[in-house]
Amino acid sequence: MSRFKHYRVRPGAPFRLADIDPAATPFLPEAEHHQREALELLADELDRWQNLLHAEGRRKLLLVLQGMDTSGKDGTIRWVFSRTSPLGVRVAAFKAPTEEERARDFLWRCHQVVPRAGEIVVWNRSHYEDVLVPAVEGWLDKAELKRRYAQINDFERLLTETGTVIVKCLLHIDKDEQRQRLQARIDDPGKHWKFSLGDLDVRRKWDTYQLAYERAIRATSTAHAPWTVVPANDKTHRNLMIARLLIKVLRDMKISPAPANPAYAGLKVE
Numbered sequence: 001m002s003r004f005k006h007y008r009v010r011p012g013a014p015f016r017l018a019d020i021d022p023a024a025t026p027f028l029p030e031a032e033h034h035q036r037e038a039l040e041l042l043a044d045e046l047d048r049w050q051n052l053l054h055a056e057g058r059r060k061l062l063l064v065l066q067g068m069d070t071s072g073k074d075g076t077i078r079w080v081f082s083r084t085s086p087l088g089v090r091v092a093a094f095k096a097p098t099e100e101e102r103a104r105d106f107l108w109r110c111h112q113v114v115p116r117a118g119e120i121v122v123w124n125r126s127h128y129e130d131v132l133v134p135a136v137e138g139w140l141d142k143a144e145l146k147r148r149y150a151q152i153n154d155f156e157r158l159l160t161e162t163g164t165v166i167v168k169c170l171l172h173i174d175k176d177e178q179r180q181r182l183q184a185r186i187d188d189p190g191k192h193w194k195f196s197l198g199d200l201d202v203r204r205k206w207d208t209y210q211l212a213y214e215r216a217i218r219a220t221s222t223a224h225a226p227w228t229v230v231p232a233n234d235k236t237h238r239n240l241m242i243a244r245l246l247i248k249v250l251r252d253m254k255i256s257p258a259p260a261n262p263a264y265a266g267l268k269v270e
Contacts, residue, residue, distance in 0.1 A: 023177075036236075046246060061250070080242055
């Protein structure tokens with residue numbers, strides 16, 4: 001699992017997003033038929049670990065997925081969790097804040113959707129939207145942005161100290177890959193629902209968003225909630241890498257099977 005080291009952002013260490021190649025595929029088997037087989041095996045194993053986590057009923061797992069438009073957040077959820085029970089995995093999607101949410105602190109809406117004991121929760125976008133979009137649009141000054149970074153770190157520390165393991169992944173694609181994926185959505189009427197003209201406005205600010213991501217990751221990759229940058233130009237590689245990362249995290253949690261109930265000893269069903 002040393003392959004993860006290059007993509008894990010070490011707290012306090014120098015970090016440049018440009019140093020990570022979005023087209024890299026270190027977790028991808030060479031043979032195409034092995035790729036699908038590997039993903040299916042990982043999805044099955046993830047289901048087994050989710051069952052153990054649910055049975056233990058004590059700890060929780062939060063997967064945070066961030067990335068530019070078309071980076072594959074939906075596809076990751078669809079494939080990585082293709083075999084897990086919907087009873088144990090929940091997805092929360094973060095869109096532009098509602099009036100109700102804007103009337104409160106920016107982390108208020110996050111508390112509503114944190115994992116329950118024994119549950120895996122996936123955030124499709126997250127509280128990081130509140131230090132990305134406002135930073136790019138110039139709605140926050142440097143002092144307020146710094147305060148939000150600190151508040152995010154404190155919030156995530158609270159979660160980890162109360163039994164939540166946090167896995168934060170940036171799905172990293174390059175600008176040309178995004179162009180191709182956006183064009184595919186435009187060219188296919190069946191995918192028009194996934195596209196809006198606002199996506200092009202965001203794309204024009206590509207470089208500014210890359211810098212905002214780099215700064216946010218550098219400020220919030222902590223020992224209790226580190227960031228992993230996932231090369232995501234290749235969709236299968238993206239899915240395999242995240243599946244392997246989650247399974248590594250679950251193994252490291254050393255989840256114990258639920259103890260046998262002594263009341264059931266010798267019980268026979270007639």
